[in-house]
Amino acid sequence: MDSPSPIVTVDETLFDHSASGSIETQLNKLPQFTPTIDTPTFGGDIQPNARNTPGEATVALRGIGANRTLVLINGRRGTPSGGGMYVDINTFPNAAIEYVEAISGGASAIYGADAMSGVVNFIMKKDFVGLELDAQAGITQESDNFEHQISGIMGGQYR
Numbered sequence: 001m002d003s004p005s006p007i008v009t010v011d012e013t014l015f016d017h018s019a020s021g022s023i024e025t026q027l028n029k030l031p032q033f034t035p036t037i038d039t040p041t042f043g044g045d046i047q048p049n050a051r052n053t054p055g056e057a058t059v060a061l062r063g064i065g066a067n068r069t070l071v072l073i074n075g076r077r078g079t080p081s082g083g084g085m086y087v088d089i090n091t092f093p094n095a096a097i098e099y100v101e102a103i104s105g106g107a108s109a110i111y112g113a114d115a116m117s118g119v120v121n122f123i124m125k126k127d128f129v130g131l132e133l134d135a136q137a138g139i140t141q142e143s144d145n146f147e148h149q150i151s152g153i154m155g156g157q158y159r
Contacts, residue, residue, distance in 0.1 A: 005103045005105050005106040005107060005110075006103070006104070006105060007101050007102070007103050008030065008032055008101070008102045008103075008104070009099055009100070009101050009102075010026075010027070010030070010099060010100045010101075010102075011098070011099040012097055012098060012099065014026050015094055015097065022057060022147075023057065023089050023090075023092065023094060023097070024057035024058065024059060024089060024090075027059055027100065027102075027120075028059075030102070032061050032062070032102050032104045032118070033059060033060065033061060033102070034060045034061070034062065034063035035060075056081060056082075056086070056088040056090060057088060057089045057090040058086045058087070058088065058089065059071065059089060059120050060117065061102065061104045061117040061118035061120065062104055062117045062118065063117075064116060064117035065117070066084070066086035067084050067085045067086045068114075068115075068116040068117040069086075069115070069117050069118055069119070069120060070107065070111050070114045070115035070118070070119045070120070071086075071087035071089065071119075071120050071122070072119060072120070072121040072122065073092070073121075073122050073124065074121075074122070074123060074124055075121060077114075078122075085114075089122070092122055092124075093151055093152075093153065094134070094149065094151045095132055095133075095134055095151040095152055095153040096124045096125055096128075096153050097122055097123070097124060097125070098123045098124060098125045098126075099123050100120065100121065100122055100123070101119075101120070101121040101123065102118060102119070102120050102121075103115075103118050103119045103121075104117070104118040105118070107119040125153065127155070128153055128154075128155035129155050129156060129157055130154070130155065131152070131153075131154045132152060132153050132154075133150075133151075133152040134149075134150070134151050134152065135148075135149070135150045135151075136148065136149045136150075137149075
């Protein structure tokens with residue numbers, strides 16, 4: 001297909017074949033994405049800002065901030081989770097994601113000022129029939145940083 005802007009597409013194998021269960025961590029491995037966490041100064045308080053969203057997982061393209069990246073779900077705007085106008089992607093079930101599209105250039109001409117740094121479109125599975133369960137666990141060689149994730153999706157035919 002043709003597109004006026006370059007689109008990076010990541011399918012579910014990136015999430016399935018990784019040690020971390022976090023969508024945000026996996027997307028931040030790509031060059032278009034920038035981690036959105038600032039390290040607080042010693043003794044400083046962690047306050048939300050354009051580059052820091054404590055307790056939430058956000059995506060940011062080109063380092064401008066999570067509130068300048070438009071997050072779509074199947075082509076529709078996601079609901080912001082707070083006053084910072086960013087979408088918490090922790091609310092997306094990993095098992096339901098089919099693939100992710102990212103546009104990092106020229107998106108504001110199409111989508112408006114919300115897409116100043118770009119657009120991330122999460123495409124969810126449709127017409128899923130059956131049951132799929134996934135469980136992952138991981139730990140470092142130093143026996144710390146234990147992570148675990150359990151996800152599932154179930155669907156049937158409607159008559």
